[in-house]
Amino acid sequence: METKSLVVVGAGVAGTAAAIEAARSGVQVTLIDENPISASMMGLDVPLYYGNRFAHSLEDRDLMLQRVFTSNPALHEAESAGVDVQLGTCVWGAFRNTETSRKLDGPQLGLADDKQSWVIKYDRLIVAAGARDLNFSFAGSDLAGTMGANGAHALLSRYQALTSRRMVILGAGNLGLTTARLALNNGIDVVAIVDVSSSAYGDESLMHELQQDGVDLYTSHTLKEAIGSADGIESVVLVTVNEDNEPVSGTEKTIAADTVCLAIGLVPNIELLSLLDCKINFKSELGGYVPDHDEWMRTSVENVFVAGDVAGFHDGMVLNPEIARNQGCLASIAAAESLGAMDSAQAHARRSEIQAEAGAAAPAEVHTYWKNWLQSLVNAGGLDVFACECEEVTRAELIDLQPPRYLEWRSEQMSSRSLRTQLQDGPVDPGQVRRLTRVGMGECQGRRCREQASLLLAAESGTDVAKVPFMSYRPPVRPLPLSIMWPHDETEEMRENWVKWFIPVSRVLG
């Protein structure tokens, strides 16, 4: 098995900065990025919420590869610096020896392209996997045209393949405002920016500029429903909300639109760090569960570093890519130093150059804002909206802890059970709720429902969302066809030692 000195996962701002910095320190760097994502994976809304409003050109892999490259000049810079850049390659697993798994020949990553999977070893790992779209559902959110801001950004700037014409954006922070700007620049009509708060919280001049360009801002509003057909969303109904996030009847406005873009927040992509059992803590101001890291971006696991949105995202970072870039450089310096490519004096000198550019402060917390949004959507849209689209489980079924519909189960005993009764036996356990209701068990691997489910469980149980336990991620962290997982490198030893189940000693000896 091949061993890479330093692997950087993710070729966004932080990952490319880390790779370039390390290469210039003389470290052999492999930079892995999964773009271009296959059209079939995008159809599952993995890893971002793409919303099925995209052009057929996505299926032209060579064209997309070219666009990934041309839309990200840092990739060219990285290659020039000597970085081994591997595009179209996802990291679906990360493995290391622990107390109860000791047979690995060193820390490993599971990789795959569109044809096969393989496993590599690494000495140092920088995870710069970015963040995914926070999703809250609403009536009609299963129609084509519901997407997230990062999904929209990817389709617009990286792939040039978004076919939306009229977009409504939820969230008037910098995430929403920059999405609006980008959409307008690409000829999409942004018909509304909606926020549940009484004022926009994104950059004022950017907001002003958008309004000058004819974008309407709806504050103290929420989305009641999206209406459409098999072709997707055709219109949306907005409604005014009061201070309690309740809809004010008679204030509904129907607006023609084919796209709803959720720009309420982003969630750090911590899957690989979870697999590596890095210490993870809830930090609302950074988007929820994030890896612990020190000032040099070292995680709790030796040889694993983080940089960029995966280390924690807040809206202030949208307008200030320097934060992610600096984190990338810091992670890289720590990795290079630990590899012996830099001595501590060199590392110190280089760090001091970077520290000077440290960026905007994070907000105090984001979950009150998220809760307000979700509460308004629940108040306006009700509990019969799917909480989990893959498994078709409604919010009501989630908090009533009901078995999935396909079991067609009815009993008095079951009807008397709910999350409330379950709480008599212990604190809310999202993993248990997931297994009983199937919320989060579908093909998008819980990406579209995880946060909404946590917030609903927190609200229903009267638990602070920070106290809702973390649910670990499991490999593969991308839905990966059996034929691609297939180990072409399977060893003879594996075949010889394969057992269906424990073989009794009597039989082995006998």
Add this chain to the structure above:
Amino acid sequence: MPNMRADVVVIGGGISGLSTAYHLAKAGKDVVVVEKGIVGAEASGRNGGMISERTDEPALVPLAVESVRLWPTLDDELGYPTEFVQKGRLQVAVSEAEMGRYLTEKEVGDRFGVHVDVLDRSEIKDMVPFVTERNLGGIFFPKGAHANPQRSVQAFAWAFQDRGGKLCQHTAVTGFKLAAGRVAAVETTAGDIEANTVVCAAGPQTALFLEMVGTRVPLATARAEIIATAPIAPLFQMALVGNGLYGRQAKKGNLLYGGGPHEWIDVDLTSDPGKPNTPLIRNIARRLADLFPVVADVPVIRSWAGVIEQAPDSLPIIDILDRPSNFVFVSASAHGFAIAAATGKVVSELVLHGESSVDISGLRMDRFGEVAPNWREELGWIPVPAQA
């Protein structure tokens, strides 16, 4: 918390403990189940969900047969869904040696009156058209079945509570107060619980608890792995074993398959043993794609691992200690889910009457004789040394 007391304290909220607790509560006993985490957190909620008469293990057959008889009654009995499906168990052979072992299972089945059909390759093709061309025939247990482990554990837990049982989750047992050759009280992180009888159904921790009361029982723990695919249209409804894998298609349509080498691990009394998956999931994926070539393009969306305790002969141990004399224990050696419908009946009978109506003579502890202190080392059932 003031000291509690109960007729029976059951240690462990897995399916063996909860099934036992359910039967005891139903018999009118005052029962407390003490579980260090949540119900079904370990192997009971993480296994493959297979249920069959186990004619590969003659000593187990009477108990397994009783379980197969009782499983179909559980949904109604408990009042909660277990996702039970009784469409048989098919074992597909891909080698002559495997077919040979299957024929032995058929013989054992005949001996115990268990219906086993021997099928040739075309009969298997008729039954499961998408199965590998490498199939050489196999055997079919018409009464084989499967169910959803997590749902089944929860069903037992809820039904136990409905019968007046008390479930203490997030409470670990830390020791025992012994007096006059009996356990007087069970010490827990939430205080002592006085008990007339203790039932230890602690899965991986069973050997540690038995050691506390002075009995060495040969149980080693291992970690094993399972993968789940995205849901697909129904391919087959029976439990289907073959190509080095065991598993089933869940009602929702996901294929759930496990197999391959397991890894011996150590556990301690109160913590949750880590259950990582490893690159082994690729090797499982390969065998699944090979077993059903038609599903090659179906994505794997999840994997998990479970921790299971094993006796040297891979058979359950169900027994009453001589001393302390009010201590009953059950350990399942990875058969826990399959036998769960009968475990509660048998173990509750041991508690109530000192003997069981089902023949468990081959599952008593005396079959091991004197257990050497280094039995794990001798078998090589120990973790490999820790390394980076």
